Amino acid sequence: MDVLLTGGAGYIGSHTLIELLACGHRIHVADNFANSSPEALNRVRSLSNRDFAFSRADVRDRAALIALFQEFRPEAVIHFAGLKAVGEGEAKPLDYYETNVAGTMNVLDAMNAVQCRRIVFSSSATVYGEPEYLPIDEAHPLRPASVYGRTKHMAEQIIADWGRARPEASGALLRYFNPVGAHESGRIGEDPHDVPNNLMPYISQVAVGRRAKLSIYGDDYDTRDGTGLRDYIHVADLARAHVAALDYAAAHQGVEAFNIGTGAGFTVHEMLRAFSEACGRDLPYEVTARRPGDVAACVADPSKANRLLNWRAERGLPEMSRSAWLWQSGNPNGYEAL
Ligand code: NAD
Numbered sequence: 001m002d003v004l005l006t007g008g009a010g011y012i013g014s015h016t017l018i019e020l021l022a023c024g025h026r027i028h029v030a031d032n033f034a035n036s037s038p039e040a041l042n043r044v045r046s047l048s049n050r051d052f053a054f055s056r057a058d059v060r061d062r063a064a065l066i067a068l069f070q071e072f073r074p075e076a077v078i079h080f081a082g083l084k085a086v087g088e089g090e091a092k093p094l095d096y097y098e099t100n101v102a103g104t105m106n107v108l109d110a111m112n113a114v115q116c117r118r119i120v121f122s123s124s125a126t127v128y129g130e131p132e133y134l135p136i137d138e139a140h141p142l143r144p145a146s147v148y149g150r151t152k153h154m155a156e157q158i159i160a161d162w163g164r165a166r167p168e169a170s171g172a173l174l175r176y177f178n179p180v181g182a183h184e185s186g187r188i189g190e191d192p193h194d195v196p197n198n199l200m201p202y203i204s205q206v207a208v209g210r211r212a213k214l215s216i217y218g219d220d221y222d223t224r225d226g227t228g229l230r231d232y233i234h235v236a237d238l239a240r241a242h243v244a245a246l247d248y249a250a251a252h253q254g255v256e257a258f259n260i261g262t263g264a265g266f267t268v269h270e271m272l273r274a275f276s277e278a279c280g281r282d283l284p285y286e287v288t289a290r291r292p293g294d295v296a297a298c299v300a301d302p303s304k305a306n307r308l309l310n311w312r313a314e315r316g317l318p319e320m321s322r323s324a325w326l327w328q329s330g331n332p333n334g335y336e337a338l
């Protein structure tokens, strides 16, 4: 299939790109490198031994996007491009609405211009807000508690309305839980440009000496050891979910949401222990106050994706930590250290 990837140079996009190339899809990546590096694409080329097209493009630029789609004429789009830092979203809401919501409308417009009818969209478990029950299935109420979450919820609704207006259209809204880990080669991985907000990249940077210690945000939650519990999913499993969603979109009509997680949860202490085993030493930490807006536990019910996409997560916590450490130890400063 001819597939256009917005944001294909980013963390999840680059891992998905490798899977798509391995399956023989023809790819065009569009990215403005707002939060990624051209080096990620160079490494995907050498790891996969396959080529793909690239355009430096901004999803906020509707005219440029339409011109690009008219040139490449994709049969499907995987729309990763977006801003994803929860705290930054609160400080710069208009930037988040412009990139994540208006950007998605521009992508749909460009698809319309070339009669492209299939989209796989990077959504997030954050659209659910505070869990009312666990595990969370797709019927759980959608009450996002942040600007970022609301941009993803709005983009989902816009895609669903777009799909309703076109009976032949199909869309898969993939609600990722907590993506972690790296490609098994350790050559591509997560490379946050600022101080990491997320647990796994923060632990990795402590392990490699870039940060002094991990702050554990509260150990008085109602979980098995008092620290927050999340559904961590290996990025390589997540990448495969996109290939499965593309196949599903090619064979079905309508827009569907899917939880992409493992169904199992790990606490902060368990993540720290697993990473310490991977890197071979105990890592320093201190327990601090709870982070505002955090919930005690968040775990997916991924059975809809297991059933309809014929996909399930295969990699466990040791592989998540081992691959993250291989990437971080081999690239202590991410893609910059060349
Ligand atoms: P990332 O920042 O590594 O990748 C996003 C990519 O989009 C980057 O390459 C960035 O340069 C590009 N981009 C940003 N703004 C752009 C613009 N205006 N025009 C063109 N390209 C632009 O993030 P990621 O972790 O790979 O996330 C990919 C998608 O998945 C995002 O939409 C994110 O919101 C969503 N998501 C991520 C997580 C997570 O924890 N990583 C969880 C749930 C959902």
Ligand code: UDP
Residues within 6 Å of the ligand: 178, 197, 198, 199, 200, 202, 214, 215, 216, 217, 218, 227, 228, 229, 230, 268, 291, 294, 298
């Ligand atoms: N966390 C932590 N210290 C950090 C980053 C995160 O203790 O430096 C905790 C956080 O409170 C939550 C879990 O780790 O319980 C996962 O946080 P992350 O930000 O990675 O994911 P999210 O909260 O968005 O699911």
